[in-house]
Amino acid sequence: MIKLIVGTKGTGKTKAMIEAINAVTKTTTGNVVVLEKSMKLTYDIDHAARLIDLDEYHITGYNMMYGFVAGVLAGNYDITELFVDGILKVGDHDLNGLGKFLDDVQAIAGENVNVTITISAALETLPEDVKKYL
Template sequence: MLKLIVGTKGSGKTKTMIDMIDKATKTTSGNIVVIEKCMKLTTEINHAARLVDVDEYGVVGADMLYGFVAGVLAGNYDITELFIDGILRIIDHDLDAADKVLKAIDKITKNIEVVVTVSANADELPEDLKKYVI
């Protein structure tokens, strides 16, 4: 189940995600994975969530992000929540690529709650993604 937190820079997207992560750490019986670029959330999220920096693995672009997410999921069947902070920073600010990769991730995460922050105006999103905005 895919959910998008959308807004311009400084609108509170990451804070909303941090609150969701903290809530999930208190209620989930599974594992929580947080994927981000540059490890800026290191001290802000509960240590029960696994924080992964895509820069450490050389992930650049939508195709590599999809492969990385698929690999993380294949390596741990106990993941119940997946958070991706700043997807556009990972995929070079390409909304069309975001549309493609998010649809692909949604297909492989049917039993996982996936929350992604997108730094853009909601009206800039491709039509197919607007239904995921929370």
């Protein structure tokens, strides 16, 4: 299942995601993984969550990000929660390609992994293939 946290810069998306991460680390029986560009969340999230810096792996574009997500999920079948902060930074702010990326991630995550993604954009600018995940 994919959940989107959408809003323009400064609307509290990352704060909402941090709260969700910290809440789920206390209740999940599986593993929590957080993917972000740079390590801004290092001191904000519970140590039980695995934080991965996408810059460290030179992830650029939705295709490379999909491959990385697939690898993370394939490498650990115990992941129940996956968080991605700032997906548009990875996808070079391409709103049109975001829908296909979300469809692909949904297909590999299935019903066993909850995926939460922040999108820094106004709700009305999102294409319909992205809005279906709201």
